[in-house]
Amino acid sequence: MSKGIEIIDVGGVNCYLLEADDGFVLIDTGFSAKCMFLDEVLKKALNKPTEVSKKLKLVILTHGDSDHAGNCKFLRENYGAKIAMHFEDSMMVENGDMSWNRKSKPDRISFTFRLLTFVFGKNSFFDTFKPDIYLQDGQNLAEYGLSVKVIHLPGHSKGSIGILTNEGDLFCGDLIYNFAGFSYIDNLEDFSESINKLKKLSINNLYPGHGKPFSMSYFNKKFMWRIVK
């Protein structure tokens, strides 16, 4: 794992706090019901007594689902962070409709969210917001003090992205979960293309939105047979 990555479990959703050159960047924000917990962890990380306190500059959303976007508005209002995501998931967070730009019928999507509520015991209501920045495939985030690249990985949702560090760590959002063999694929064609794209990148470890991080070789052993047609 690259140094300067802290994994924060926000009610069953992995959020990743990355140390940038002169501040921090947070990938995903968890359920809104866990807002105070996230606030506490961030305050501790940003105000270490031995160091000058650092700012949370940017929040990157791997996709627009409410279990990941739940605390964006709070973080913008209380930390001044800008919110960045792919345009193709933007209306999910602007109007709170998780079926926007998805192929699956709204019934299947609401069933999945009911299942999430059941598994994690958190509801998925959240404060909607308009993103500040739209990210594109191949974009680097040097201006935010991070040596990473944005990788567009649709499949779970149209605007799903991964964030790949120079060290080969990929934050893959919900493209692949490492959680009870469960995954939610909205568009199988997009998903297969994203998996093929991923195989061509230099990746050492994957950091999913749910479940423990895993290596690329574990991915090849455990996941490939289920994924590639």
Ligand SMILES: [Zn+2]
């Ligand atoms: Zn999720």
